[in-house]
Amino acid sequence: MATLLTIGDAAKASGLTAKMIRHYEQSGLLQKPARTDAGYRLYNSQQVQQLSFIHQARQLGFSLHEIQSLLQLWQNPQRESRVVKQLAEQHLADIARKIAELQNMQQLLQQLADSCSADSSPHCAILAALAPQAAD
Amino acid sequence: MATLLTIGDAAKASGLTAKMIRHYEQSGLLQKPARTDAGYRLYNSQQVQQLSFIHQARQLGFSLHEIQSLLQLWQNPQRESRVVKQLAEQHLADIARKIAELQNMQQLLQQLADSCSADSSPHCAILAALAPQAAD
């Protein structure tokens, strides 16, 4: 029953790459797995589940640091869901801030691009806007 | 008329930091500036203008690599505005892609967070969604 996977198979099963798994281990996100006599890492199903957890959390944009907290909460039967939600809300705020930043850039740059004639002449509203006073 | 600024003053005038200016110089984005006998960098108004240009472009999210192209276009009197616009459009596409990614995360995570009771019980929809099968 103890199906043990090598790192490549664990990677396929979890959606990560072997490179990432080693990196997460070295970052202290993962406990050191068992090894074969030859030194190959071996992962049991519980550990593969944990890898999938990390993969999913990365897909949602959580940082490895945040994922460390999420993993600890996940593994703690006494956790309070409000702590988990607080973490998620913080990340959501972060996402919202990044979106706002990008939308701001987008709006400004789109305006400039719309004002650019896009022909063979050298005059361009984009460059004019980037230059402090007079570019051409 | 040739007002020359040291790196600190050039930084203040352009909105960059001295650290960034040195970094841009080392990256090949800037020509090596004049130096005093003591080795202090000196920037003329044209160079300060260039620093401001870089600052503005960074504010719009252009990468240093893209800014290198923008600077070359800016300084080329034979440029065609369509080339500038093409660069801007590419960057706009990049911004749009990033926004879409973030909005996707936002939507998924918001849904999960809304389903989390946020109380003292351990059950949490967020953790349940991250866990492949059954977390608790």
Add this chain to the structure above:
DNA sequence: CTTGACCTTGCCACAATGGTAAGGTTTAGC
């Protein structure tokens, strides 16, 4: 002449991932 505010270079750090190199291991085919 001292002190503080500059400047210099150089190295390390972040965050997360990819690449490459040089070597050992296992497995499948013959």
Add this chain to the structure above:
DNA sequence: GCTAAACCTTACCATTGTGGCAAGGTCAAG
């Protein structure tokens, strides 16, 4: 049993843009 492919190991470097620190030189004001 041998060989080749496909794995595994560690270790180092690159990316992107910025910040920090250290050890030292310089300049201006008191």
